[in-house]
Amino acid sequence: MKKRGLSDNSFLMLGILILAGAYFLPGNLSGNVVSESESFDPGQGLVEIPEGYERWIIPASKEQEAVSRKCIVRYRLTSGDEGLFGFETEVQEISVACPKNVGQKIEGSRPDRIFTLADVQSNRQINLGEVWESNFTGAGVIVAVVDTGVDYTHPDLSDSIIGGMGFGYPDFYDDYNHGTFVAGTITANGKINSSIVGVAPDAGIWVARVCSKPPIVCFESDISAAIEYIVRGPDKKFRTGDEPANIISMSLSSDWSDSKWKDRQCDAPLARKVNWAFRHGVLSVIAVGNYEWTVTVPGCAKSAIGVGAVYKSLDPDSWEERVYYSGTGYALDIMAPTYVGTTSAGGGYENVGGTSLATPHVAGVVALLKQAFPCLDNDVLRVALYKTAKDLGDKGFDPYYGHGRVDASAAYNYLLKKGYKCK
């Protein structure tokens, strides 16, 4: 594991990129929130709130409230501190009739703090709005996460995990966290908190475990075997319908690169494997690595969408700054946010960074576009992402920001305007 401020670890083959979270910004996402107060009519049959819990009342949603006058009572355990990331607080919810004063601020109360996963703020930054409003949330699309495995028992992930395999490992359970971070960014569905969702919350995840627990080692042979399996499926034949996925999200990197800074691609064996997969219809979205002087293998592969990291930004009009260690060079393609909250192994949540967490944002956007335009070639999808990315840094493509920060709605509208239709 690579932590911010620590020296780089050298792994035997390929190391995992990961940076432990530096900060977490809670969002007040529920708007007009009021606390329990004496004006709440106890005759309305509210649940007994267990001792030590604090109760908050919020409208279920504007639409729901208008129809049914239903509210959500959210109560939470407030003993102890709020936890480094807020997620250590236990939250329960129940639906009740709205009190008369809901929506009014009650003196002495403060807004309920809803902590975001994977995460609502970064989803806004990559502009998912119009894609989601058009009902594209990844349904029917499967992304292969090639990583440390995934905690498939996590309540925010379990119904999204459609299967998996260990390559060099007996199982695909994640006993480290990294793969669970990645999977949550793609598809966490917010069971625990309705404000919490991944980029493509209805997408399925197929898990390829290719890395050990710490000290993290991911053998190239295992990664190659996983890619091979994803492309050919168990019958080892191309395009027979048993292939688990046609998108790969791979937050793996080496601490070396055989490409020069000005090269737009590299020629390492694993990069060739990625290009081979692309020729057979599987698009790989890969981190460019956390070494600011290069784009590492396999993210430098010509066919890969190489993803760099910008800091999460809460203001859509603000400057989006690249994370200082995010890989640079002409093989960098696109940027996405990092330092985001996501799922962690064991049913928890963490705030984490690195190009590892930027990558699944883009994989999630690809899943949305695949649902919207299932007949389009991967090349067309890639071009749409590049052409519509929000330009950052020097005008046009540059080796520090690639084509810019991914913009999901802009890419979607670009393809719509091109007149593509898939029946």
Ligand SMILES: [Ca+2]
């Ligand atoms: Ca097959």
Ligand SMILES: [Ca+2]
């Ligand atoms: Ca630029």
